[in-house]
Amino acid sequence: MRNFGYFRAASAAEAVQAGATPQVHYLAGGTNLVDLLKYRVEQPEALVDINRLPYGHIEELPDGGLRLGALVTNAATAYDARVQARYPLLSSAILAGASAQLRNAATNGGNLNQRTRCPYFYDVAAACNKREPGSGCAALGGHNRDLAILGTSESCIATFPSDMCVALRVLDAQVRLLGPAGERVVPIAEYHRLPGAEPWRDNNLLPGELVTAIDLPPTDFGQHYTYLKIRDRLSYAFALVSVAVALRLDEAGHVLDAHLALGGVAHKPWRVSEAEDLLTGQLPSAEVFGAAADALLAGAKGQGENDFKLVLARRAIVRACWQAAAGTPQSQSDKHIR
Amino acid sequence: MSETISYNNAPVPVALTINGQVHQIAVEPRTTLLDLLREHLGLMGTKKGCDHGQCGACTVLLNGERRVSCLTLAVSHDEATVTTVEGLAEGDVLSPLQQAFLEYDAFQCGYCTPGQLCSAQGLLREGHARTRDEVRELMSGNLCRCGAYPHITDAILSVLLTQQPAP
Numbered sequence: 414m415r416n417f418g419y420f421r422a423a424s425a426a427e428a429v430q431a432g433a434t435p436q437v438h439y440l441a442g443g444t445n446l447v448d449l450l451k452y453r454v455e456q457p458e459a460l461v462d463i464n465r466l467p468y469g470h471i472e473e474l475p476d477g478g479l480r481l482g483a484l485v486t487n488a489a490t491a492y493d494a495r496v497q498a499r500y501p502l503l504s505s506a507i508l509a510g511a512s513a514q515l516r517n518a519a520t521n522g523g524n525l526n527q528r529t530r531c532p533y534f535y536d537v538a539a540a541c542n543k544r545e546p547g548s549g550c551a552a553l554g555g556h557n558r559d560l561a562i563l564g565t566s567e568s569c570i571a572t573f574p575s576d577m578c579v580a581l582r583v584l585d586a587q588v589r590l591l592g593p594a595g596e597r598v599v600p601i602a603e604y605h606r607l608p609g610a611e612p613w614r615d616n617n618l619l620p621g622e623l624v625t626a627i628d629l630p631p632t633d634f635g636q637h638y639t640y641l642k643i644r645d646r647l648s649y650a651f652a653l654v655s656v657a658v659a660l661r662l663d664e665a666g667h668v669l670d671a672h673l674a675l676g677g678v679a680h681k682p683w684r685v686s687e688a689e690d691l692l693t694g695q696l697p698s699a700e701v702f703g704a705a706a707d708a709l710l711a712g713a714k715g716q717g718e719n720d721f722k723l724v725l726a727r728r729a730i731v732r733a734c735w736q737a738a739a740g741t742p743q744s745q746s747d748k749h750i751r
Numbered sequence: 752m753s754e755t756i757s758y759n760n761a762p763v764p765v766a767l768t769i770n771g772q773v774h775q776i777a778v779e780p781r782t783t784l785l786d787l788l789r790e791h792l793g794l795m796g797t798k799k800g801c802d803h804g805q806c807g808a809c810t811v812l813l814n815g816e817r818r819v820s821c822l823t824l825a826v827s828h829d830e831a832t833v834t835t836v837e838g839l840a841e842g843d844v845l846s847p848l849q850q851a852f853l854e855y856d857a858f859q860c861g862y863c864t865p866g867q868l869c870s871a872q873g874l875l876r877e878g879h880a881r882t883r884d885e886v887r888e889l890m891s892g893n894l895c896r897c898g899a900y901p902h903i904t905d906a907i908l909s910v911l912l913t914q915q916p917a918p
Contacts, residue, residue, distance in 0.1 A: 416760035419780035419826050440827065447783065447822045448803055459757075460780065462827055488816075492879065512892025513877070514870065515804060517816045518823060648891035746888040 414450040418459035422466060425591055425623070431461045433593045433621030439463050441484060442518040444511075445527040452535050454528075454544055468522070468625050471495065477631035480589075483522030483624045487577065488513070490521055500629055501742065502638040502659055506580035508745045509642045512649045522624035525578060525588065525604065528615065529571035529680075530651055531560060542568040543612045550612075558718040559653065562726070563679040563710070569612030570716055572677055573605055574651050579676035580640060582684050583657040586629050592622035601627075605681035612680075634659040634672075636740035641733040642676070643725060647748045652677030654726045656733035660692075666738075668692045673709055673734075678726060685709050697738040699731065706730035757826075765829045769794070770838030778825045785809045785820035788835060796836040796865045800894075807893035810866040810873075811835050817873025819892070836865035839872065847910045848872060855906035859897035867893050871907045875914065883908060 422428035432439055436458040440446060449455040468482040471493050479499065481490055490496055491507035511519065533539040533551040540549035552560055552570050560570045578601070586601040605616050618624075637660040644650040655676035661669040671692035675683040688708035695701045706727045713723050732750065736743055741751065757763045762777035769792065778787055785802070788794045788811070797820060800808030804822040811820045812834040839846040848871050851857070858864045870893045880886045886907050887900070895903065 414781050416779055416781045418760060419757040419763055419824075421756075421826075421829075440824070443824060443827065444804060444819075444822050447824060450781070451803065460824075464827060488877075492877075512807065513874065513889050514807060514810055514817050514819045514892045515822075517873075518818050648888055746882070746884040748884075 415453065415456050417450075417457050419462065420459060421462045421464075425466050425625070428461050428463050428466060429591055429593055429621055429623055431459075432623060434459075435620070437461055439623060441520040441523045442486065443523075444515050444519045445523065449528060449535075453537055454535060463623065474628060479629045481521050481627040481629065483589075483626055484520050486517055487511070487519045487521065487524060488516040491516065500580075500584060500632070501636075502634070502640060502657060503577065503580045503584060503629070505638075505640040505742060505745055506576045506655075506657060509640055509655070510576035521577070521627055524575055525624055525627070526616065526618070527575060530574045531571040532556065534571060543571055543608070543615075546611075546613050553716065556718060557716040559651065559677075560716060560719055561679050562713045562715055562719060562722045563675075563683050564607045564681070565679075565714070565716075566608045566610065566612065568610060569608035569680070571608065571612065571680060573615070573679070573681050574677070575682075576640070576642060576652065576655060576676055578605070579655055579657045579674050579682045581627065581629075582674040582682035583659050583672040584629055584632060585672075586627050588624060589626040589628060590618065590622045591625045592619050594619075596625075598628075601682075602684070608680045615680075632659070634661060636742065637662060637737050639733050639736035639742040640745075641729055641736065641743045641750065643729050654678055654722055654729050656726075656729050657682075658733045658737040660734075660737045662738070666696055668695050668697070668738075671705070673705065673730065675709065675726060675730070678713075678722060683709070685711065687711075692734075697735065702731045702734040703727070705734065763826045765825055767825070767828060767830075768832045770834060780824065780826050782825045783821055784811070784813070784818075784823050784825045784828060784833070787825040788820060788833075794835055794837055797869075798862055798865055800863070800866070805894075806863070806866075807870060808863050808866040810869045810893065812869055812873055815873075815876060817870050834869070834872075836868055839868060846872070847913070848875070848906070851906040851909050852903075855902045855909065856899075857902040857906040858895075858899050863893060863895045863897075867895070867903055871903075871910075874907065875911065880907075880911065886911065 440460040468484040539551040642655040798808040800806035809820045
């Protein structure tokens with residue numbers, strides 16, 4: 414990798430000041446950034462190490478929610494007793510991703526900001542509009558088995574690879590940011606972007622902005638949730654398709670409220686309110702879940718090698734809805750899908 | 752004063768306690784913890800497999816937690832404590848995991864073994880694995896091209912069961 418300068422920030426103000434310079438990246442867990450440096454996909458002039466900033470805690474919020482510090486590791490978040498008790502969907506999604514070693518390093522802020530794993534983005538000899546604006550997209554008509562079926566554009570069909578963020582989308586998390594102009598809060602729905610004509614912009618962070626925390630509102634889904642991840646091997650692989658579901662049911666079993674999101678199929682976690690509205694007031698059935706799946710996948714388009722995702726996604730959505738309705742979430746260690 | 756700056760990519764001083772011994776060393780910002788161990792300190796037990804965080808051969812214990820040393824920069828870990836495979840035994844007395852790997856024939860070529868051992872040590876410390884399925888899932892970050900997984904799992908389970916209080 415090319416060498417670079419290094420600055421260890423002692424305060425948030427210092428970090429944001431240094432981070433506002435072009436060609437400077439923030440360094441947290443490094444599990445994605447260091448890899449990108451090795452491939453020369455990223456070639457910054459300097460890194461600002463933010464690991465000593467005070468964002469390493471999980472705190473209660475006055476409204477009954479929880480604030481996840483940006484520097485809390487994915488492992489510490491997934492195994493936190495409060496997260497496991499109140500947000501088991503988030504815990505499950507995190508534990509479905511990466512490996513134990515990576516989860517011990519990767520941070521919550523870094524998980525939001527990780528880059529796509531599209532092979533052409535990593536191959537600096539290939540055309541990629543995300544890596545090099547205007548160079549083209551080698552994935553269109555190329556090896557696109559892992560890539561997107563929803564929200565694509567003519568310049569990019571990359572997927573956003575996070576599992577954690579699919580759960581955050583279902584949980585309506587809020588992302589807290591600090592930048593040169595001060596603090597702001599962005600709903601997770603508006604944090605990540607679709608590729609459009611500017612696929613190099615993964616999210617709506619402004620120059621120098623830093624994620625400081627993720628706020629979770631209070632929820633009462635109980636055991637009516639699941640994170641179902643389908644991949645080429647049973648562990649330690651990115652999703653071909655993943656589904657996060659959280660339901661609230663009345664005593665007779667009618668759906669009062671449904672939240673559904675997909676991972677592995679788009680440039681951001683994919684959620685469609687029309688699909689959720691189709692479930693409201695209904696009793697669980699194959700027809701109702703199938704209709705919701707069709708609405709969630711409306712407009713989906715295969716790219717050739719990934720045409721199978723249309724069928725796989727529909728089946729995974731229906732199965733995940735059954736799991737959530739039954740209160741039998743997918744285990745992340747027993748790999749049988751029931 | 753915790754602020755350190757490297758202009759012009761100059762080496763940065765870091766202090767690391769590795770297998771109980773303190774090392775003061777200056778490294779370029781781009782030096783990974785893995786390269787520091789192997790190239791600067793000659794600790795060759797930690798293996799470079801893929802160098803991209805996909806195989807687990809470079810797993811070490813960083814402040815007690817298992818991490819892939821290839822995907823972390825040494826400059827980030829001033830004042831940290833590192834245990835590598837060389838630090839698992841007490842002199843000539845093997846750790847319970849090392850002994851179990853021998854007894855259960857848990858390796859063939861042995862290249863992945865240092866990473867498997869450090870990862871398993873981290874797994875035991877974390878305390879989240881209780882069943883065979885959980886050991887397999889929580890060891891999925893360590894690949895073994897010889898396919899010794901059943902015996903690796905047996906070896907780890909044998910130590911796990913001796914550590915668990917009887918129900």
